[in-house]
Amino acid sequence: xxxxxxxxxxxxxxxxxxxxxxxxxxxxxxxxxxxxxxxxxxxxxxxxxxxxxxxxxxxxxxxxxxxxxxxxxxxxxxxxxxxxxxxxxxxxxxxxxxxxxxxxxxxxxxxxx
Amino acid sequence: xxxxxxxxxxxxxxxxxxxxxxxxxxxxxxxxxxxxxxxxxxxxxxxxxxxxxxxxxxxxxxxxxxxxxxxxxxxxxxxxxxxxxxxxxxxxxxxxxxxxxxxxxxxxxxxxx
Numbered sequence: 001x002x003x004x005x006x007x008x009x010x011x012x013x014x015x016x017x018x019x020x021x022x023x024x025x026x027x028x029x030x031x032x033x034x035x036x037x038x039x040x041x042x043x044x045x046x047x048x049x050x051x052x053x054x055x056x057x058x059x060x061x062x063x064x065x066x067x068x069x070x071x072x073x074x075x076x077x078x079x080x081x082x083x084x085x086x087x088x089x090x091x092x093x094x095x096x097x098x099x100x101x102x103x104x105x106x107x108x109x110x111x112x113x
Numbered sequence: 114x115x116x117x118x119x120x121x122x123x124x125x126x127x128x129x130x131x132x133x134x135x136x137x138x139x140x141x142x143x144x145x146x147x148x149x150x151x152x153x154x155x156x157x158x159x160x161x162x163x164x165x166x167x168x169x170x171x172x173x174x175x176x177x178x179x180x181x182x183x184x185x186x187x188x189x190x191x192x193x194x195x196x197x198x199x200x201x202x203x204x205x206x207x208x209x210x211x212x213x214x215x216x217x218x219x220x221x222x223x224x225x226x
Contacts, residue, residue: 009153032213043203043217044156051213090155094213099144099163100171101215103155 002027004091006104013081014112021076021107023091031093033074035065038088038106047089050074061085086111116140117218119204125224132191134221136204138184144207145187146215147171147179149200156203162187194225 005024013019025031032051036044048059055067065076074091091104116139126132136145144163148156148171158171160179168179176198178190191198204218 004155034214036217043219046209046214046216049210049214051210092156092215096213099161099169099207100158101146103157105153105155 002093002095002100002102004093004102004104006089006091006107008107009105010108010110012110012112015083016080019076019078019081019085019109021089021091021109023074023076023104024072025074025091025093025102026072027093027095031095033065033067034092034094034101035059035063035074035076036090036092037061038090040087044090047076081109081111083111083113085109117204117206117216119202119218119221121221122219123222125226126194127226128195130194130225132194132223132225134189134191134202134204134223136187136189136218138187138206140206140208141184142206142208143184144212145181146205146207147177147187147189148203148205149173149198150203150220151200159189159202191223194223196225199223199225 003026034049035047038044050057050067058064088106088108090106094101118137120135146161147159157173162168162181180188202221205215
């Protein structure tokens, strides 16, 4: 069965430090991959997406993610975290031609001043 | 902004009561989804729709029904609410690049006492 794993439930970083959130997916075909961010009490906002081509994709708010087929990973990174980045982050994928999006269980990011 | 609204935004109800949540979109999207979000589970698909009167079940559909009588509205009904249905409910549409992106509404927080 298709699945998305976010192994880190909580991550705490200091403001200005770099960030990497991990995401692994399980499916043989090339998936379409997404990262979403959710601030408290808000809906999900799309940060970035990977469909094909360049495996390093840029998103909003200074985030980037790298697709690594050999590792079935799509990790999210940011070189310098801001206090406003504190939120919950979800990785998701969908296989082309299907309707069902699979979401990870989320990683909650805390940023220390 | 995909023009998605949800109503009500908050609701408290009692066990055994029927409840209907509404999702409204203004951009004529064909695909619409209902998810529930619970701590530790990420987003789980309840039902989805691929056109007027065309709906199908997701992974957690028991106790829920949906209807879509016009393109812009997708209704989620809890036939007899239970405490296990206390959750945050999100509506989403499918659009964007290649119709492979999902955009989410602001959510409805439902509490069943």
